[in-house]
Amino acid sequence: MDVQKDETLELRQTEDIVRVRQAARAWAVALGFSLVDQTKIVTATSELARNTIEHGRGGSVRMRSLVNGVHKGLRLDFVDTGPGIANIELALRDGYTSGTGLGLGLSGSRRLMSEFEIKSEVGKGTHVSVTRWT
């Protein structure tokens, strides 16, 4: 698997969400994703970026475009150094919310992407990695 492009964007304030999802859209278009796939990627990006800012107290997203044989992929790693998630299983459940949201950020993003991984440690932070393949 080759990494073709690699870039990290800051996620500090809610304005950054719009910037990051515009970047994700541009990358998805360049990789040749269909319109529906682009929309899924951008929506998942928006959800996870908001989590990083609102629950993780800010962090960053690393974007990578990948090539694996005939398939191309977009991988996004959202990293924060916030309070972490005590019960990941619970946080992944539809409708579970710790804030004012609808509780679909994590569970919904998982459905929108091909691969989903989450690591979190209380007091240290959270790392969510998602990938969508063409």
Add this chain to the structure above:
Amino acid sequence: MEKIPILRMGRFLLVSIQVDLHDRVALQLQEDLTDQIVKTGAKGVLIDISALELVDSFIGRMLNNLTSMSRILDAETVVVGMRPAVAITLVELGLELGGVRTALNVERGMELLGGAAFGRSKG
């Protein structure tokens, strides 16, 4: 700051969302729309989202809120013009927009509102 225009069309208000929604723009819209409903006595609100390339849970919640606020102020809301890719994504995301009425386009939305207002005035 960007602002979302609210146009008056007879007894209805038309909100056409043409910008990528920042949080502050979305919150400003809630204030502006409720103000306009009270000021104009509008009985219906059309929210055109045909320019929106995504509806995430934040925007979904905003559409829900706008609908509830309008209803309390005696105006019915119809969200119109959702793109097919957005609809597909919304369902997969798990966002049902339960309390929000939708129509394919502004014209159909106006029919829906017209019908509702007519039915109510008769009743």
